Amino acid sequence: MKLLRRIGITFLSISLLAACSQSTSSDKSQEGEKIIVGATMLSMQNEFIVNVHDEMEKKAQELGVELITVDAERSALKQIEQVESFIAQKVDVIIMNPCEVEASSPAIAKALAAKIPIINVNSETSTKPSAFVGSDDVESAKIALKFIAEKLNGKGNILMMQGYMGQAAQIKREQGAKEILKDYPGLKIIAQQTAEWDRAKAMSLMENWIQSYGSQVNAVFAQNDEMGLGAVKALTAAGLKNKVIVVSIDAIPDALQAVKKGELDATVFQNAQQQGAKAIETAVKLAKGQPYDKATLIPFQLVTKENLAKFQ
Structure with a gap:
């Protein structure tokens, strides 16, 4: 009888949280039970993604969470297989x-069908997960x-280096850039191409663009820092860096x-640590059946030489 009553109370508490919580594969609200989280990361060759993961690991250790991490190596097919493996392992929560x-x-x-909560971190999918933690990529490009x-007084030619095509950051950073350009008819994107982060x-790519456009280029917008630094290297080697503005994310x-x-x-x-x-x-x-935010958005901030000290 006491057991049935306890089960009833647990069911009631989960039901009350239904508005802001997905069903979980198990309720880890009891102390002493270790929460197991499976994480599949876009690419562990990308410095920013590694920074996000390092903080995940740090926070997991702090909270006594067992974190199992796999590298999707930029393959969506591989990522789906990794999530299927986490489902088979019956982890408590998946972070993708x-x-x-x-x-x-x-x-x-697949995760939701298996009643395992899944969180998207840093990037999005068209199918809505249990929760999203990241930033608004449209805002970063704006x-x-x-x-x-x-810097160009509203007039000039821009080259845009795109990230991995089809990824949320690439799509949204392009969208944000083009929204701003609507307000500046004197600015024009003369070429855009992926350098895959x-x-x-x-x-x-920048070396090729220098051959094609040379002195016509006034600025480069690289959708991430890795690409921005590659562009800087090519421009410096060609003796053009002091004539071209380069901004990245x-x-x-x-x-x-x-x-x-x-x-x-x-x-x-972009705050990798908070993400x-x-x-x-x-x-x-989610694992404990507690209330949580379905979307956690962490603001972007411009960094220049003037405010650099805040970010080092």
């Missing part, structure tokens, strides 16, 4: 750093393009150093 908006979406559906527009590929340590040296004109700070920590905190709440 999606490879692509559409192609990674089946992983969300900040970057507004800086470029002001990669420094070496960005350097090669993430504020990774290398980018902050480049801003300090005057090589990168600005970067847009990683909040993802784990949200996972714990």
Whole structure:
């Protein structure tokens, strides 16, 4: 009888949370039970993603969570298989750093069908997860393009380096850039192409663009710092850096150093630490059947030489 009563109380408490909580595979509200979280990350070769994961690991240790991490290596198909493996392992919560908006979406559906909460961190999918922790990528591009527009007095030619095509950050950063350009008819994107978030590929792309456009280029908007730093290297080698404004996104340590040296004109700070920590905190709440925020949005901030000290 006491057992039935206890089960009834537990069921009632979960029902009351239904408005803001997905069903979980198990309720880890009792002390002493270790929460197991499976995490699939876009690419552990990407410095920003590694920074997010490092903070996830740190917060997991602090909260006594067992974190199992796998690298999707930029493959949405591999990511879906990894989520299927987590489902088979019966983890309590899954954290996914999606490879692509559409192609990674089946992983969300599979987790929810298995009644395992799933959190998207840093990037989005078209299928809605239990919760999202990250930042508004449209906002980041707006900040970057507004800086470029002001530096060029609203007139000039821009090159845009895109991230991995089909990923939320690539789509939304392009959207944000083009929204700002509507307000500045004197600014024009003369070329845009993916360098897949990669420094070496960005350097090669910039070298090709220098051959094609040369002195016509007034600014480069790189959708992340790795690509921005690649562009800076190519422009410097060609003796053009002092004539071209370069702005990128993430504020990774290398980018902050480049801003300090005057090589990168600005970067847009994305808070990897808060994204990683909040993802784990949200996972714990989901595992315990506690109220949680369905969307945690962490603001972006412009970083220039003038305010650099705040971010180092």
